[in-house]
Amino acid sequence: MASVYFDGATRRHKGNARPSVDSVTLDIEDGEFLVLVGPSGCGKSTTLRMLAGLEPVDDGTIYIDGHDQRGVRPRDRDVAMVFQSYALYPNMSAEENMAFALRNAGMGKAEAHQRVLEAAKILELEPLLGRKPGQLSGGQRQRVAMGRAIVRQPKVFCMDEPLSNLDAKLRVSTRAQIAALQRRLGVTTVYVTHDQVEAMTMGHRVAVLNAGVLQQVDTPEALYDRPVNTFVAGFIGSPAINLVEAPVRDGQADLLGAPVPLQQRADAERVILGVRPESWTVGAQGVPVRVELVESLGAEAFVYGRPEGDPDGPRLTVRLEKKLRPEVGDVLTIAPVPAEVHVFDAESGQRLA
C-alpha cells in the first residue's frame, strides 16, 4: 500500500507536436481509488503506463510511497496491472497465470497455491483454476486478470479499462465488484476508463483528462456540481449538460430569451451557461422549445428540442418526471433553475466563480 504522486509528469511521443501527457500533477492517497477519465486519445493509458513504468517519463517524475521512480523498472515498482486485453498468458492455466508473478519472485509452489486459492475464492474462480484463457468467457478472463493482480498484494493497482470488453450488464455488476474488492483490500488503485458512468460510480475521486492536460480532480459529486470548465461540464453527466452561449446585459445573462441573474459581476459581454437536463422547470414562462425527440426510460424521460422558431438554435435536453410526456412536435416552455446554472467564460471556458 502506498501513496502515488505525479509531479509534472510529461510524456512526448516522437512525431507528435503536443505531448501526449502534459505536466500532470496528481496526488493520490494511500488506499484511494482514483479514476482517470477522458475521451479517447487524451492520454489516460499513457499516464497509467508511466506509473507502471511501461512508458518513460520525459519530464517531471512519479513517486510511489515517496520514492522517485525515475529509472526504476516495472518489475521493481511493485505495481500490478490489469490490461484492457487482460494479457493473460494463453498457454498457462488460470492458476498458473495467477501464480506466475509469485513464482517469479521465488515463492514456493505450496504457498503460491494457497495465495491463488484465497484470491480465487474472493473472485469465485475456484472451479475455473485449471482452465486456460481460451476456455474462459470474457467475464471469467477479466476475473482471472484481476486475480493475477490481487494475489501479488502490490503497492498499487493499475487498471486500464478492464471492463470495456464485457457486455453492458456484466459491466455494471463487475463495476460494483471491483469497487467493493478495492475497499476490502485497501490497495491504492488508479483506474482508467473512458466511461463517465464508471468514473462517477467507482472512484473516491475522479481525474478528468483532456488532450493530455489534467482538467479537474475531485469527488464525483463535486465534479458534477462544480465543473471547473466547459470541458468537464460537458464530459461528466449523461445526457450531457446544455451549454449555451448567452449575451450579458445589466448583470443578467439572456438564455434564449429567459433571463438568468448572474451572482458574479461578469464584465464579459458574453458567457456560456451550463444547464443540466434536470435543472429546468417546465412552466408558463421561459424558452418555448419544439420537441424533436422523446427518450422515455420509464421513471423519467429525456426530451430533446430546439427553441421554437429557431431551427438552427442550440439543441436542448430536458429531463422530465413521469407525469409529463410531451409528443414530438409539441411546444414545451422551460426555464432554468437559476441556482443550478453553471456560468463559464465565453473565451476560455473556465468557470466564473
Added chain:
Amino acid sequence: MTAPPEISAPAPRSGPPAPVGKPPRRSGRPYGEWLLAAGLLLPNLLLLVLFTYRPLVDNIRLSFTDWNISAPVARYIGVQNYVAWFHDGNSHQVLLNTLIFTVATVGISMALGLALAMLLDQRLRGRNLVRSAIFAPFVISGAAVGLAFQFVFDPNFGMIRDLADRFLGVSVPDFYQQPGWALVMVTTTYIWKNLGYTFVIYLAALQGRRADLDEAAEIDGASAWRRFSKVLLPQLRPTTFFLSITVLLNSVQVFDIINVMTRGGPQGYGTTTLVYQVYRETFVNNKAGYGATIATIMFLILLVITVVQVRVMDRGMNS
C-alpha cells in the same frame, strides 16, 4: 406427364415481400458454386496430379523393377531392391549421415535463427542491413554456396584454417579427407544457407507477437529465462512447428551443396545422404530401379515423421 410450365416455374417476385429471415433459396446456386469451385481448383489439381502424384506412383512402380536407366525395358523383380538396400552395409552409413545432417540443420538453424531474430528484433543501429545480410544466403543457389564454402574450408588456404591458425593457434582437420569432418563441413554450409529462412520466419513471428504479454511478464517480474520459456516460446509454437516441418523437408532433400563440395565422399559414402544415394544409384550407376527404391524408402520415412510431427503438435496446441 410433365406438369405445365406455368405451374412448375417459380413464381415471379411480386405481391407481398418475402418474410424477413432466410433469403429464399435459389435452387441453381449451390450447383453453380460447385461448378465454380471445381473450375478454379481444376488447373492446380491437374498440375498436382501430373507433376507430383503421377511421378510418385511411377516411382513406386519403378522401385519394383530392375530398370537400368539406359535400357529400354524394365523387368519386374518384386521386393528384391528393397532387400538389397537393407542388406547393403553402406545403407546404414547413409541413413546415419542423413539423420545427423537433418537433425543438425533443423536444430541448429532453428535455434540460431531464433536467436538472431530476437537480437535483431531490438532497436539496433544498422539492423536492416544485418537483416538483409542474414537473409541473403537463402536466396543464393546451393551450388554457388557450396562453391564459396569450398574455399572457406580449404585445408591449405581456406578462411577457417587461417582463423584457427591466427586466433586459436590450432591446426584444422582436412575437411575433405576425413568423413566425419566432411559431414560437419557440408552441414555447416547448409546451416549457413538455411539460417536466412528460419531467421526471417522467426523475425516475422516475433514482430507479430503480443506486446501486452511482454509487458505483463515484465510487470510480473519474470526473469529473462522465464520470460523466454514461459511467455515467448509458447507464442512462437505454431511458427516452430511450421519451421520444423519445412526445414526438415528441405534439408532432407539437399543435393546441390553435397554434389559441389564432396560428391558424397570422402571414402565412398562420407557425406552421402539418402537423396544423394538416389542420385548416385540412378544416374551414376544407372540403376534407376534401385534408385527409385531408395526414393520410396525416403518418402515413407518422411511421411511417418511428418504425420507424427503433425499429431504431436496438434495435441500440444489443443491442450
